[in-house]
Amino acid sequence: MTSVLNDLPTRLPSAILFDLDGTLLDSAADLTYAIGEMLESLGHPKVGIEKIVTWVGNGLQKLIERALVDAKLSLSEMSEIYLKAKEVFDRAYNEACETPSGLYPGVRELLSYCNELEIPIALITNKPEHYTHMLLNGLNLASYFGVIIGGDTLAEKKPSALPLLHAAKTLKVDISECWMVGDSASDVEAAKAAGCPVVGLTYGYNHGRPISVESPDWLCDSLKELQDRLVNLYSQSSALV
Secondary structure (H helix, E strand, O other): OOOOOOOOOOOOOOEEEEOOEOOOEOOHHHHHHHHHHHHHHOOOOOOOHHHHHHHOOOOHHHHHHHHHHHOOOOHHHHHHHHHHHHHHHHHHHHHHHHOOOOEOOOHHHHHHHHHHOOOOEEEEOOOOHHHHHHHHHHOOOHHHOOEEEOOOOOOOOOOOOHHHHHHHHHHOOOHHHEEEEEOOHHHHHHHHHHOOOEEEEOOOOHHHOOHHHHOOOEEEOOHHHHHHHHHHHHHHHHHHO
């Protein structure tokens, strides 16, 4: 049962801003494969998925850097081989993205319900735009979103508030009336900086820490639970009409 940090919302949001990895997409297996291929090409052993999930959340560059640091490379060695490492990673991850990992339960149902209620939705991820579109197209999800923002779309990425503010402006809604839905500290920090409530999903990655330690406005154990809350709020608003 969900452990609520503050009062649940009492009205429907003007828009919902979703994170991708660890929120809608369970991408850990694909990232583990690509990092493993990269490390092996450099003469280092592959690492398990349990390490990868603690490195996800700040973009692919940071993921690669964390893997190289874990392999005990010095800063000078990293600077020398980073481009080679990234080339191998990109090749492997492109391959993985052709048949991407599965969605978390309830993703299509929730996105469809948002569209049904005409609640605008945006995708805001720190993953590069190229891979973001590749994954969304491969999973037939792109059409659900009114705005798609990758880690390199704007000058700043989460935990900066800029992507959230840009999404709200593009959707022509007040950011304070939006919900940010994510699984990591970057999502919580970005939402607080932007001035909108944030839903922390308990099943995601968050660098191996419980999302509760980041103090989101409320916790949610599943996307179905989030959809149920929207159903309740819609029923309440309809009853008032």
